[in-house]
Amino acid sequence: MNILVYFEERYGLVRKPSFEAIEAAKSIGASTISAVIVTSDSSAVLTESVKKSGVSKIYVVEDSRFLHYSSRAAGKAVAEAAKASNADVVIVPATGRGKDLAPRIAVRLEAGYVPDVTSFAVSEGKILATHPVYAGKANATIEVTTPKKVYSTRPNLWKASKELFPDASVEKVSVSFDEKDFLEQTKELVLSQGKLDVAEADIIVTGGRGLKGPENWNLIENLAAAFGAATGASRAVVDAGWRPHSEQVGQTGKTVSPTLYVAIGVSGAIQHLAGMSTSKTIVAINKDANAPIFGVCDYGIVGDAFEVLPHLTEELKKVRH
Amino acid sequence: MKIIVCVSHVPDTTTKITLAADGKNIDPTGVKFILNPYDEFAVEEALKLKEKNGGEVIAISVGTDTAKEAIRQALAMGADKGILVKGEKSDSFSVAQMLSDAIKPLGADLILMGKQSIDFDGMEIGPMLSELLDLPAAAVVTGLMIDGYTVTAEKEVEGGKEIISLSLPCIIAAQKGLNEPRYPSLPNIMKAKSKPIEEVAGSANSPRTLVIKMDKPEKKRMNKILKADGNPQSAAAELVKLLHEEAKVI
Numbered sequence: 405m406n407i408l409v410y411f412e413e414r415y416g417l418v419r420k421p422s423f424e425a426i427e428a429a430k431s432i433g434a435s436t437i438s439a440v441i442v443t444s445d446s447s448a449v450l451t452e453s454v455k456k457s458g459v460s461k462i463y464v465v466e467d468s469r470f471l472h473y474s475s476r477a478a479g480k481a482v483a484e485a486a487k488a489s490n491a492d493v494v495i496v497p498a499t500g501r502g503k504d505l506a507p508r509i510a511v512r513l514e515a516g517y518v519p520d521v522t523s524f525a526v527s528e529g530k531i532l533a534t535h536p537v538y539a540g541k542a543n544a545t546i547e548v549t550t551p552k553k554v555y556s557t558r559p560n561l562w563k564a565s566k567e568l569f570p571d572a573s574v575e576k577v578s579v580s581f582d583e584k585d586f587l588e589q590t591k592e593l594v595l596s597q598g599k600l601d602v603a604e605a606d607i608i609v610t611g612g613r614g615l616k617g618p619e620n621w622n623l624i625e626n627l628a629a630a631f632g633a634a635t636g637a638s639r640a641v642v643d644a645g646w647r648p649h650s651e652q653v654g655q656t657g658k659t660v661s662p663t664l665y666v667a668i669g670v671s672g673a674i675q676h677l678a679g680m681s682t683s684k685t686i687v688a689i690n691k692d693a694n695a696p697i698f699g700v701c702d703y704g705i706v707g708d709a710f711e712v713l714p715h716l717t718e719e720l721k722k723v724r725h
Numbered sequence: 726m727k728i729i730v731c732v733s734h735v736p737d738t739t740t741k742i743t744l745a746a747d748g749k750n751i752d753p754t755g756v757k758f759i760l761n762p763y764d765e766f767a768v769e770e771a772l773k774l775k776e777k778n779g780g781e782v783i784a785i786s787v788g789t790d791t792a793k794e795a796i797r798q799a800l801a802m803g804a805d806k807g808i809l810v811k812g813e814k815s816d817s818f819s820v821a822q823m824l825s826d827a828i829k830p831l832g833a834d835l836i837l838m839g840k841q842s843i844d845f846d847g848m849e850i851g852p853m854l855s856e857l858l859d860l861p862a863a864a865v866v867t868g869l870m871i872d873g874y875t876v877t878a879e880k881e882v883e884g885g886k887e888i889i890s891l892s893l894p895c896i897i898a899a900q901k902g903l904n905e906p907r908y909p910s911l912p913n914i915m916k917a918k919s920k921p922i923e924e925v926a927g928s929a930n931s932p933r934t935l936v937i938k939m940d941k942p943e944k945k946r947m948n949k950i951l952k953a954d955g956n957p958q959s960a961a962a963e964l965v966k967l968l969h970e971e972a973k974v975i
Contacts, residue, residue: 500881546937547937649867687964704948706951712953
């Protein structure tokens, strides 16, 4: 089985979920794993760590117009690389870009597609992909019935290898784009200053209504800093205008799977649990011993966040420094 | 301006999911279905654009007669008419195909939808329609500006936002934050009852994916609960120790 992994590049860097996708490819028993990079400047992207990441070949589609990324053009590029590499399976990391790109590749390859896969299994030669549905309240096990198959894999669930493998060979794929392919273009990326995004963080500290008001958010921020974590917010807190929607975790916010999820003053409404239930370790701190969040956590403290948090921040500093 | 809004009819966010006897679907008994929350942002944006530029807003959905309720909700918010594409939603691609077939002859200037429907959470329909209709698209949109044929969309991405430029006609998939959806007023709910919903037959190729089974996620949690009771410091110290030595996550 030939598997092609999409290496997502942003500002010359191949992003971590791409390397995780290699491990996902290994888990379905690939005979050959290659990668595709779509870029305006391959010389900047093809670093040692990219070349030694464990794929045997890297297909490069290079066009100066990708300085302004276009999802349509990228979809065409990856589909062409899939044909060139004779790929049976294409795996795209389920990032903001990836989730938009993968369905396009599937349409172009006339392939079935399973989005946001959280695990793979192989049974009687069939690839079974698990995709959380109904906001994580259920898992669907899905089989793609077409000869070509496309999947996107949820970030943070496979561990990228740190090993350095033999150099991949590099092959350019020429794709003839027309103007229409670039009718949509990403002109600019505006990064939120100095903030770790909840969707990508390894550790997340989320605050809920138990914090009583936006003026107390420094408790969450201090704890997050001690953990080296991103800060998240519950829906109640976002709806109340204390925090921006980009920080919201849950069914109408972001779905996250960090190594450690710490919920402070979050009751654990079903909409919230849906967004974080695949986290590896869950910690809850809440005054209310009957809060539903305690039913799904690994560790909990029943107590007042205002009393516990300063101590927790201090204790963490002892361990982490 | 002719604006099409794709809407879907989904279980309410507070729904407790029970699995159907076949183990491949949810049991819809007693489940309250609503207009997909993200579609509300799409409908609202369409209505705002119509109020500004004039034109027509058409709400379209794929499914059985029950999907009419989602269309009716869009009509109650202010859409002008509805189209129900009657067909079997065997997978996302079949839905995209039926939508594409129904939308193509309409000559829309703008096609709006929610960024995902909260049942299968796939975020597939927008990009698939973009390919099938050969139109530019932007997904997860939290800001939209239209000036003549020039469209600027803000897309939420990890760690920030992307500014995407595209041109009409195009497809926009809305994210929370784009606007504040209006509540349908009682007179508008009454009026919506007499607005037309056209029915067309949809057909799609055989499905490309198959649900083998559906089950409830079960992850065993340690569930060690400490009590702060008058000594928050020792509880905090104990928690840090557990995270460090037992869970080994810090």
